[in-house]
Amino acid sequence: xxxxxxxxxxxxxxxxxxxxxxxxxxxxxxxxxxxxxxxxxxxxxxxxxxxxxxxxxxxxxxxxxxxxxxxxxxxxxxxxxxxxxxxxxxxxxxxxxxxxxxxxxxxxxxxxxxxxxxxxxxxxxxxxxxxxxxxxxxxxxxxxxxxxxxxxxx
Amino acid sequence: xxxxxxxxxxxxxxxxxxxxxxxxxxxxxxxxxxxxxxxxxxxxxxxxxxxxxxxxxxxxxxxxxxxxxxxxxxxxxxxxxxxxxxxxxxxxxxxxxxxxxxxxxxxxxxxxxxxxxxxxxxxxxxxxxxxxxxxxxxxxxxxxxxxxxxxxxx
DNA sequence: GGATATTGCTCAGTATGCTGACTATCAGTA
DNA sequence: TACTGATAGTCAGCATACTGAGCAATATCC
Numbered sequence: 001x002x003x004x005x006x007x008x009x010x011x012x013x014x015x016x017x018x019x020x021x022x023x024x025x026x027x028x029x030x031x032x033x034x035x036x037x038x039x040x041x042x043x044x045x046x047x048x049x050x051x052x053x054x055x056x057x058x059x060x061x062x063x064x065x066x067x068x069x070x071x072x073x074x075x076x077x078x079x080x081x082x083x084x085x086x087x088x089x090x091x092x093x094x095x096x097x098x099x100x101x102x103x104x105x106x107x108x109x110x111x112x113x114x115x116x117x118x119x120x121x122x123x124x125x126x127x128x129x130x131x132x133x134x135x136x137x138x139x140x141x142x143x144x145x146x147x148x149x150x151x152x153x154x
Numbered sequence: 155x156x157x158x159x160x161x162x163x164x165x166x167x168x169x170x171x172x173x174x175x176x177x178x179x180x181x182x183x184x185x186x187x188x189x190x191x192x193x194x195x196x197x198x199x200x201x202x203x204x205x206x207x208x209x210x211x212x213x214x215x216x217x218x219x220x221x222x223x224x225x226x227x228x229x230x231x232x233x234x235x236x237x238x239x240x241x242x243x244x245x246x247x248x249x250x251x252x253x254x255x256x257x258x259x260x261x262x263x264x265x266x267x268x269x270x271x272x273x274x275x276x277x278x279x280x281x282x283x284x285x286x287x288x289x290x291x292x293x294x295x296x297x298x299x300x301x302x303x304x305x306x307x308x
Numbered sequence: 309g310g311a312t313a314t315t316g317c318t319c320a321g322t323a324t325g326c327t328g329a330c331t332a333t334c335a336g337t338a
Numbered sequence: 339t340a341c342t343g344a345t346a347g348t349c350a351g352c353a354t355a356c357t358g359a360g361c362a363a364t365a366t367c368c
Contacts (some may be wrong), residue, residue, distance in 0.1 A: 171355080174355085199356065206346070207344095207346070208345080216349075219347090219348075219349085222348060222349090242345090243346095244345070245345090245347080246347075283353080303345090
């Protein structure tokens with residue numbers, strides 16, 4: 001039987017496991033309580049004010065059933081708001097709050113530090129190459145998950 | 155703000171997301187119902203008969219609180235057995251069943267096919283390099299998660 | 309215009325993965 | 339031996355992720 005270390009699936013799981021742990025630790029050290037998933041959602045709402053949940057999900061490749069809970073928690077923390085859309089009564093338009101903007105600004109150094117730490121075993125050149133290869137593999141497999149990335153016009 | 159595609163944490167999440175989806179699809183096509191996590195646990199039990207749960211967790215870098223549920227489901231499916239250890243009354247010794255062995259054997263082609271598919275965007279050389287870089291980054295970050303890999307003598 | 313299909317969102321259920329707490333047991337030491 | 343600390347396992351609680359179902363609203367096609 002092959003070793004676990006020869007299984008890309010196992011390596012993917014381990015790397016993601018470490019990435020999440022590092023992110024949470026850095027963010028908590030900075031005095032905040034925000035998950036990687038919540039951070040990505042909040043940053044994307046800020047960059048695309050008024051977008052609906054399906055569009056948000058497509059921009060960060062989350063499942064639509066996952067995004068509901070994520071936004072619930074962002075709203076509960078006072079970082080985002082959810083309003084019914086006037087153009088489409090099925091849709092909810094998302095907005096970042098002032099508090100959300102403030103949080104994003106203050107949390108940025110911790111997020112960047114986390115990205116460095118999770119690659120600390122690699123040289124700058126290796127880190128760049130790892131990201132290139134991940135991007136390439138992900139692009140080829142994009143449609144294989146239930147929540148593919150969608151290039152949406154907002 | 156940096157693009158998501160420049161964040162190793164985001165790429166890690168996407169790659170893992172695709173890896174799990176591909177694994178489940180291939181395994182289901184082969185007529186089985188086993189998650190990546192359950193597969194790794196079962197294969198490790200087979201390779202180390204009689205090991206206890208903490209040792210198993212260390213060998214595949216699972217949290218000890220996660221492994222309880224995973225083994226529950228393997229036992230429930232009749233693929234593994236959990237017996238109290240005679241040497242240490244706190245510990246449970248794990249064994250694979252004949253049914254578990256049969257399942258592992260029949261499922262192997264699907265698992266290998268899944269590993270190929272999740273790297274289908276890369277050349278053989280690139281795939282090898284991606285795995286090398288992941289292994290290196292993981293080794294450097296091993297202690298940063300609550301469930302690090304442990305090199306245990308069984 | 310009306311039937312049909314599609315879309316946005318939610319919900320119930322299941323499976324990881326973690327934190328923190330707890331029990332039972334074991335190991336080391338005074 | 340009694341005390342102390344560490345260890346094996348479980349549990350409650352929370353946050354992703356997904357499957358599949360369902361509702362309401364919109365879009366499409368005849």
